[in-house]
Amino acid sequence: MFPFEQIGRYRDFQAFVSRDVMPEAxxxxxxxxxxxxxxxxxxxxxxxxxxxxxxxGGQGWDTVTFGALNEAFGRxxxxxxxxxxxxxxxxxxxxxxGTPEQKRRLLPSLCNGNALGAFALTEPGAGSALRSLETxxxxxxxxxxxxxxxxxxxxxxxxxxxxxxxxxxFEQRPMACVVPTERAGVHxxxxxxxxxxxxxxxxxxxFDDVEVPLDDVIGKPGFxxxxxxxxxxxxxxxxxxxxxxxxxxxxxxxxxAYAAARTVGDKAVGEVGMIKTLLxxxxxxxxxxxxxxxGACRADDDRLPEAYEKALMAKYFTSVAAGRASSDAxxxxxxxxxxxxxxVSRYFRxxxxxxxxxxxxxxxxxxxxxxxxxxxxxxxx
Amino acid sequence: MSFERQNGIRATxxxxxxxxxxxxxxxxxxxxxxxxxxxxxxxxxxxTFLEKTFAIEVGLDDLDxxxxxxxxxxxxxxxxxxxxx
Numbered sequence: 001m002f003p004f005e006q007i008g009r010y011r012d013f014q015a016f017v018s019r020d021v022m023p024e025a026x027x028x029x030x031x032x033x034x035x036x037x038x039x040x041x042x043x044x045x046x047x048x049x050x051x052x053x054x055x056x057g058g059q060g061w062d063t064v065t066f067g068a069l070n071e072a073f074g075r076x077x078x079x080x081x082x083x084x085x086x087x088x089x090x091x092x093x094x095x096x097x098g099t100p101e102q103k104r105r106l107l108p109s110l111c112n113g114n115a116l117g118a119f120a121l122t123e124p125g126a127g128s129a130l131r132s133l134e135t136x137x138x139x140x141x142x143x144x145x146x147x148x149x150x151x152x153x154x155x156x157x158x159x160x161x162x163x164x165x166x167x168x169x170f171e172q173r174p175m176a177c178v179v180p181t182e183r184a185g186v187h188x189x190x191x192x193x194x195x196x197x198x199x200x201x202x203x204x205x206x207f208d209d210v211e212v213p214l215d216d217v218i219g220k221p222g223f224x225x226x227x228x229x230x231x232x233x234x235x236x237x238x239x240x241x242x243x244x245x246x247x248x249x250x251x252x253x254x255x256x257a258y259a260a261a262r263t264v265g266d267k268a269v270g271e272v273g274m275i276k277t278l279l280x281x282x283x284x285x286x287x288x289x290x291x292x293x294x295g296a297c298r299a300d301d302d303r304l305p306e307a308y309e310k311a312l313m314a315k316y317f318t319s320v321a322a323g324r325a326s327s328d329a330x331x332x333x334x335x336x337x338x339x340x341x342x343x344v345s346r347y348f349r350x351x352x353x354x355x356x357x358x359x360x361x362x363x364x365x366x367x368x369x370x371x372x373x374x375x376x377x378x379x380x381x
Numbered sequence: 382m383s384f385e386r387q388n389g390i391r392a393t394x395x396x397x398x399x400x401x402x403x404x405x406x407x408x409x410x411x412x413x414x415x416x417x418x419x420x421x422x423x424x425x426x427x428x429t430f431l432e433k434t435f436a437i438e439v440g441l442d443d444l445d446x447x448x449x450x451x452x453x454x455x456x457x458x459x460x461x462x463x464x465x466x
């Protein structure tokens with residue numbers, strides 16, 4: 001039994017995904033759009049704000065349960081799970097660093113689905129390199145508010161978000177704020193025809209002289225990259241890792257079913273030695289990824305400092321392993337695996353995206369490599 | 382707060398920072414961020430450690446680099462938060 005299957009609510013999540021997600025996921029992928037009624041249904045079940053404290057309209061679930069939710073949804077649709085990812089990134093940041101007024105104003109509407117958020121960090125020229133943000137906040141003449149200028153790109157959920165959590169610089173100090181989509185000077189341009197995550201509502205956002213009241217600053221100037229963004233990115237990594245785990249489980253289940261049922265000549269596909277090799281690797285990867293994801297969630301629930309490293313490792317390993325699993329799942333199915341009628345073709349495209357979002361594989365290797373090297377460093381005098 | 386209690390907090394804080402930075406002989410006043418001996422996750426890991434170990438909440442009002450820049454600064458911060466709560 002996989003770790004997340006031991007969670008009481010996991011069967012409920014699976015039932016929702018089997019009934020309302022899996023039969024429609026291919027169509028959403030083709031149409032590059034998620035139905036708003038589905039998002040509302042997820043909100044009704046408390047999925048959007050599952051980790052938000054009850055006082056602010058959430059469910060107050062622990063991180064292991066959050067991981068189980070993402071794993072179950074990842075089996076059905078990576079794009080839809082991306083909505084859970086982004087709402088967790090935004091809400092966790094607000095829970096930790098928002099003022100009481102900001103929490104009261106933003107969190108209940110996010111949890112009930114009336115006003116979703118988007119995490120506007122990535123820029124056209126910066127990618128995952130947080131320290132080269134070009135978005136700028138400046139003081140508005142006369143004081144009392146700020147003016148925001150800059151462009152964000154590849155922002156998930158931006159097509160249907162009601163507000164953005166925007167990261168930029170104020171007098172060279174990294175700073176974050178919330179900006180309503182409807183504010184004058186905000187321009188949202190949908191990004192279509194992506195390889196994967198096609199229904200995740202990605203967009204480019206341009207901010208042209210957008211006024212930002214000081215009350216909408218999140219945290220304090222100077223702490224956006226050291227304290228504010230890492231909280232959201234941490235839950236983004238946990239969500240993405242668990243979503244990739246669900247995708248891997250889908251690859252394994254599809255592959256086993258096909259290999260057992262499909263015959264070539266008088267032999268089942270699964271009787272071919274090389275197919276067994278692929279299944280063995282995939283099944284072992286699922287077990288390993290499950291252990292890493294569950295460990296990261298447990299560490300977060302236990303409020304351990306190493307939870308951040310564990311989330312990095314879980315996201316790193318699982319997203320790469322998901323690429324391997326989906327490639328092998330296509331290979332096992334042959335030509336039929338290359339067609340939209342099989343979910344493994346979508347898994348294959350989505351898995352590649354998972355190696356890029358919430359920090360690329362290479363960024364994870366850089367951070368984890370530095371951490372591990374640091375442990376071998378001798379005393380500094 | 383007793384002198385012994387403050388020293389206990391200092392030893393706990395120093396133990397974590399020494400492990401995180403892998404610096405065994407850490408001066409209590411050395412600036413952790415200016416010297417670059419800590420990695421990019423250190424700030425949030427220190428915050429998480431302090432919250433769990435000392436049952437305190439590091440909140441918006443505590444976001445001040447003066448609170449976390451050294452062993453002595455962090456100890457003073459914890460002492461102040463512990464007395465306050």
